[in-house]
Amino acid sequence: MEILLQLFISFATVGLFCVGGGYASMPLIQAEVIEKYGWLSMNEFVDIFTISQMTPGPIGINAATFVGSKVAGIPGSVAATAGFVFPSVVIVLLLAYLYYKYGNVGSIRGILNGLRPAVVALIARAGVDILLLAFWNKEKLPVDIMQTDKIAVLIFVLTWFALKKKLGTIKLLASSGVAGLLFYMLTGIQP
Amino acid sequence: MGEIKETSEKLEKAVFKEPFSYSKLFISTFIISAFTVGGGFVLIPLMKAKYVDEYGWMQENESLDLVSIAQSAPGAVAVNAAIIMGYRLGGILGTFTALLATVLPPLITLTVVSYFYDVFSTNPYVRMFLKGMQCGVTAILLDVVLNLMVKQVKKKLALPLLIMAGTFIAAYFLKINIMEIILVDAIIGFFLMRDPQYN
Structure with a gap:
């Protein structure tokens, strides 16, 4: 029981101080999980990072689940995950309440008007990152054009056309997964 | 007072293409979360595509405001976006519906993966399927980005x-x-x- 509480508090701390999302949570998790409690080795920590590149979900949730399940089984993963989202629930609901109460007040409108194009830019940045990862299996520029994964480009183009045909999002994702399985298997190329 | 009224009038302008229901919110969010590999800014455009473009549950400007708020709060952006969009669509119950739907897929996946990590990471078929999905997500994400950019430029x-x-x-x-x-x-x-x- 004590260990569950410890997991909850530990990951609530990570959730509370993890601002800027994604990779920003890694040093915090490292500090709590490796250095403070010794729940994971550095090697296992790097493994979580690798898993998070391939599995759904934010890296913070993935880390919480992985650590919790290693330390205390399924109750541990639930406790750690609940801890991680707890500060978010409280703070975001408070902000949501303020937005719907005062959202149209000039100054708050101004702030949100300033943030809107910024959000577009941040999504664009994620777009570039994921494009590099998909086509070249690299996270940052520069890339070697000769090393382009042609099958990845093909699936990308096919999805793009399917998108213009107004196919639903979920169907698109499932069929691009199946396409990946088929194309890589048929050509014998390794993704 | 006038401003608050104006806000609520603006919000009601969202034209529902599909009636709202908690089960629909849960199922669509769960599937998006389960099939989306990559951080919050990959998940958010998919949520927008579903709630705004496909279901018409809220307006585009409003959804971008909510994303700004989600981004400015601590925690994972995807989780924050689920909390605030759930709140907008169905109050506190909506928040927990969307939150649970967002958290459950990685929770289940990672619990399983943590037991079978070695097998999972070396299985070529799993990698092929995930790679294909990654390319699909890239196309969807870039489409959303281009549309949003064109709107800003216009x-x-x-x-x-x-x-x-x-x-x-x-x-x-x-x-x-x-x-x-x-x-x-x-x-x-x-x-x-x-x-x-x-x-």
Whole structure:
């Protein structure tokens, strides 16, 4: 029981101080999980990072689940995950309440008007990152054009056309997964 | 008072293409979360595609406001977006519906993966399927980005374009901390973008 509480508090701390999302949570998790409690080795920590590149979900949730399940089984993963989202629930609901109460007040409108194009830019940045990862299996520029994964480009183009045909999002994702399985298997190329 | 009324009138303009229900919110969010590999800004465009474009449950501007709020709060952006969009669509119950639907897929996946990590990471078929999905997500994400950019450009206003370009350069090339960039953009907005033409 004590260990569950410890997991909850530990990951609530990570959730509370993890601002800027994604990779920003890694040093915090490292500090709590490796250095403070010794729940994971550095090697296992790097493994979580690798898993998070391939599995759904934010890296913070993935880390919480992985650590919790290693330390205390399924109750541990639930406790750690609940801890991680707890500060978010409280703070975001408070902000949501303020937005719907005062959202149209000039100054708050101004702030949100300033943030809107910024959000577009941040999504664009994620777009570039994921494009590099998909086509070249690299996270940052520069890339070697000769090393382009042609099958990845093909699936990308096919999805793009399917998108213009107004196919639903979920169907698109499932069929691009199946396409990946088929194309890589048929050509014998390794993704 | 007048302003609050105006807000609620604006919000009601969302044209529902599908009636709202908690089960629909749960199922669509669960599937998006389960099939989306990559961080919050990959998940958010998919949520927008579903709730705004496909279901018509809220308006585009409003959804971007909610994403801004989600981004400015601590925690994972995807989780925050689920909390606030769930709240907008179905109150506190909506929050927990969307939150549970967002958290459950990685919770289940990672619990399983933590037991079978070695088998999972070396299985070539799993990797092929995930790689294909990654390419699909890339196409969807870029489509959303292009549409949003075109809309900003069509406004023909200098400030939003400067913020968009500046934020991208600062985040991607200069690698400045995202919270610091957001803070600067918020200050610019606070002082210079109150005029309704920027709404």
